[in-house]
Amino acid sequence: MTPSSSYPQAAEVSGASAGAPVHPVGDAAVNPAHPSDIPALSAEPLDVVGLLSRAHHPGAGAVVLFSGEVRDSNKGQAVLGLEYEAYGPLAEKLIGEILAEARGKWQLHIAVAQHRVGRVAVGDSAVVVITASAHRSEAYAANRYIIDRIKHEAPIWKCEHYADGTKEWGNNCNCHTVTGDIHKHIYETDPKHQP
């Protein structure tokens, strides 16, 4: 089986933005599909299993999947669900740039990220990041880097809907209180930030 034939056709992948094609991702030298063809935002439930089942590459000995899921509580309050909003064009562009940077930095064979918009129920996935590389250290590091940057930089916001009927836009990035610059962030993956 050739590397390119190990990937499904775009239409086979479900769970992405309504009506938008999802293309397989992989090393551009192996697979002609470009990672920016993956819709970074989805108004439909994320097909976590479907995305993972297709995230295989003959050169990858490690595949890491992160799924950020909706908790049933926040700051001591019962949560019914979240609602995500995004400035779509810039979020798509930024996530594409983050994936491209990670692919180069860690020599990834696969880098995928999809984030939900709209209502997301408790227990459902709000964001998925999949990375695949020759060895696990790169896949782990890249995965953490990607989700860290998405959380800090991508113009995506969550509104918590609480059981008492209230709602709150929250958990905003507040790095500027330390860096003094709204464009500068403190990442968990920064070596200086490690415990």
Add this chain to the structure above:
Amino acid sequence: MKIHVYAGLKDYFQAEFELREEIANTDELRAVLVGINGNAGPLLSTCRFAVEEGFIDKNFKLNAHDTVVIIPPSSGG
């Protein structure tokens, strides 16, 4: 100048509106918006701005035909 706001800023402004004032940069824009709704000041001070799908800084020269997107701190994930 067209203004688009998101997330918590919609508690203070309509999601999309237009300003007739001459506004040269993001500092001036922020001041105009605080003049419209002072309660938005603290949040506005933490917001990024974008024009044509790219972030801009305070040195970016705005013009009357721009659509400026005001971006509160991210809270995705």
